[in-house]
Amino acid sequence: SSGSDGAKKYIIATDTTFAPFEFEDESGNRVGIDMDLLKAIAEDQGFEYELQPLGFDAAVTALESGQADGVIAGMSITEERQKKYDFSDPYFDSGVGMAVKSDNDTIKSYDDLKGKNVAVKNGTEGSKYAESIKDQYGFTITSFPESANMYEDVKSGNSVACFEDYPVLGYAIAKGQPLKLVGDLQAGNSYGFAVQKGKNAELLEMFNTGLKNMKDNGKYQEILDTYIKTN
Numbered sequence: 001s002s003g004s005d006g007a008k009k010y011i012i013a014t015d016t017t018f019a020p021f022e023f024e025d026e027s028g029n030r031v032g033i034d035m036d037l038l039k040a041i042a043e044d045q046g047f048e049y050e051l052q053p054l055g056f057d058a059a060v061t062a063l064e065s066g067q068a069d070g071v072i073a074g075m076s077i078t079e080e081r082q083k084k085y086d087f088s089d090p091y092f093d094s095g096v097g098m099a100v101k102s103d104n105d106t107i108k109s110y111d112d113l114k115g116k117n118v119a120v121k122n123g124t125e126g127s128k129y130a131e132s133i134k135d136q137y138g139f140t141i142t143s144f145p146e147s148a149n150m151y152e153d154v155k156s157g158n159s160v161a162c163f164e165d166y167p168v169l170g171y172a173i174a175k176g177q178p179l180k181l182v183g184d185l186q187a188g189n190s191y192g193f194a195v196q197k198g199k200n201a202e203l204l205e206m207f208n209t210g211l212k213n214m215k216d217n218g219k220y221q222e223i224l225d226t227y228i229k230t231n
């Protein structure tokens with residue numbers, strides 16, 4: 001589609017709530033590391049975009065079908081996805097963790113999941129990881145479209161645990177979700193901005209150049225510091 005001056009306006013799909021990467025603040029603005037970074041990069045590189053908060057799985061589907069030009073959604077750069085999408089340079093290191101209810105003292109490791117159910121989110125690395133170990137540890141899986149559904153399932157006791165990126169679980173816990181991280185963190189991967197393979201090379205190039213500029217001028221660090229407090 002076209003922007004106000006007739007320039008191309010890119011459709012960028014994202015997740016609904018995946019704090020601290022994308023979420024709505026009290027005034028209903030879409031904020032977070034991904035949102036602020038995309039905005040800063042677009043300003044720096046002079047491109048326009050329309051944001052579509054579709055949910056993670058739906059955002060990736062929209063990209064795959066060409067309904068979106070790009071996805072920024074805490075999307076992990078994986079070998080499998082690199083066959084289908086072109087990714088920007090990595091902008092954040094992450095990985096999968098397991099969380100249980102904060103008052104749960106029986107689930108301390110994967111061995112304790114035998115005969116239990118766990119919650120995951122459709123199409124994510126957390127889901128893929130849980131699938132890969134469920135037979136070995138003897139648990140079942142329920143999959144949800146959004147992170148919030150997953151947390152609810154754990155809080156209600158339907159699932160004893162959920163698998164999700166640990167920076168996101170850590171943030172949710174810091175903001176008051178009655179959960180805790182247990183067990184080992186899984187070797188992760190990094191987040192990247194994705195476009196369809198062989199398409200939108202110009203957009204990808206602008207993202208990479210803008211990202212580098214934001215790292216060089218301190219804006220990238222400023223955005224991280226806004227959402228992630230380090231001691």
Ligand code: GLN
Binds near residue numbers: 018056074075076126
């Ligand atoms: N990083 C995970 C993935 O790429 C989860 C992303 C998300 O839920 N927004 O699969």
